Amino acid sequence: MKLIKKLTLENDDLIIVWQDGKQSQLFSHWLRDHCQMPVSRNENNGQRLFSIIDIRKDLYIEEVTQDSEGNVCILFQPENHLSVFSQDWLRKNCYDLNNHFDDRSEKNKKLWQKNTFNDGVPKISYNYFHQNIEGKLQVLCSIRDMGFCIIKDAPTKEGQVLAVIKELGFTRETNYGKLFEVRTEVNPNNLAYTNMGLGSHTDNPYRDPVPTVQLLHCLESSTEGGDSVLVDGFNAAKILRQESSDNFLTLTKNWINFRFKDEETDLRSRVPMIEVNDNNEVIKVRYNNRSIDTINLPAVKIRSFYSAYRHWGEVIERDQLKITFQLLPGEIILFDNTRVMHARTAFSKKGKRHLQGAYADLDGLYSLLNILQSKQ
């Protein structure tokens, strides 16, 4: 297909006028750096075979032509190097007509709140997930777009949560084990292992790198209470920013310490509660009142920090942001721990509540998602 109307050179740029009237202006060094020839890229794995410092500083384009198939042939001097680009590659990769890839930014997520799920929280059946690529894709897309997914009717056998991770990616083992039991314990090292209610939080903010995916599998639930609560932390951050860009900025710019300590473990981090990328888009949130360590900021910033922190905590606890449901035996919730906060209501000492939890990471899940989508 003919995509290009006209090619010209202007100083050290290649100007492309596209058939649809759009125009690109591409820097010679960028073109040379992205050379797709066998001498530049390994043919098996596509990896680049040279480094930025192998490109001559005095590089320039001597000539640009199109071959009989319409490929763009660029002759670089003084090294006398020929790069041939397909029109298609140039159109899909030129930096002035394409968005960069980003599967972590808030701008590529579907933000939600309570009334998004007025018709109930969607659940995917375990068999559909387990036996079908479409089922896996639904689970993965739900985690990427909504930040969570609930699988129902899974076997209520111990260790099931690890089997689910194995279908999607890899377990992140921590001091809590490959798998951890969430039930009432005597002398717990973590309040999660009591019957107390837990406010909305992300897990392990004291761990760097933080586990990016959490799973909770309900094996037994016969207590009063113990409901599960989820909050879209990216939506909470968006609301905070709308209500006070100063408070939002304060939380991105003033990092704090988190800490978890027991007999055998002493985990410490220094991280922001709201993390943004170079375009000021939210990519990670953290919130956990239980494990914030001593807040140590310059004295001059303490008051504004506490205003922002209170505002953030207040937004997170708004009812209209929360979805509340009972996780039933055989249900597994998977969520993006860099985005979705979870909570639980207190539960009775009568009856049993037994969940098994585990951590995994988004890289493995998104890799599988990319592969499955490319095969569709």
Added chain:
Amino acid sequence: MKLIKKLTLENDDLIIVWQDGKQSQLFSHWLRDHCQMPVSRNENNGQRLFSIIDIRKDLYIEEVTQDSEGNVCILFQPENHLSVFSQDWLRKNCYDLNNHFDDRSEKNKKLWQKNTFNDGVPKISYNYFHQNIEGKLQVLCSIRDMGFCIIKDAPTKEGQVLAVIKELGFTRETNYGKLFEVRTEVNPNNLAYTNMGLGSHTDNPYRDPVPTVQLLHCLESSTEGGDSVLVDGFNAAKILRQESSDNFLTLTKNWINFRFKDEETDLRSRVPMIEVNDNNEVIKVRYNNRSIDTINLPAVKIRSFYSAYRHWGEVIERDQLKITFQLLPGEIILFDNTRVMHARTAFSKKGKRHLQGAYADLDGLYSLLNILQSKQ
């Protein structure tokens, strides 16, 4: 011990004049938030039992006194809440006299270059590491402070690298497995599995979260070449900043995509090559010419990005920054993959070179380090 000379109240601050003449001025809300009483903190695990929004907005300190043991007793109103702080806790935690904890920042590292190791690169014997807490501490401190450590005289048996991780933390399993073989392969999915030289790089910048620790264990080495090279990426970033603060800023402010793709895996990230914290201190670096994906930045930034990228690549490849050595059979190198870049020289097809590699994470290692240090 008497640490405090005088206590006064000023608006919503507590003013402490310390015996050594220093002075603290602590915000009422910060004090209430850090209450150490059993009603505020779980006695077993120290976790905070309330949230920031449980603190009244109209909080104020009605009275401050010292009890017979010198503890500081603060009566908060209108909730009529008494917090008792030890003098020692206040001195060690007050935000105006203490530095925050940070084990990732460049400012808490010992930066190095080639001539730092004129007397040779230090190695710790496997038995000393394996059998002694002091040996483990040496390994862990070396990784924290220098970014790497070499263990010598380890058993040359397969899987040894995983046994070493087990003594320090947890393995990060990835698409490459729990353990990966570094040797020449037919049709490799990664250039690491050829006899090519590899320029200085960090591993897996296309993975988010990136593995923060890498281990390489030499089982066999009878080729010509195949030397190991290390570069302190934090030192390289410091030099870049000294030579051009503009170029440094460009790399922190313009994030790029990395990608790794084979038949079964498609890992994509969008991250900065130099990552700084809220105090503009370097906390992570990434560099890998092989796996940088299409560079997609606003057209107006492309030229300045390429200048900065070239400068960064050029600093990293300076001889005076590199230490070069042959990893011998039985030697295991452990390094902080968020700081130290590694490279290898090309090697002959004659002879055998077989390394086993694995990834782990800093959180587990630093936790053990904190625990072992606290017991000394």
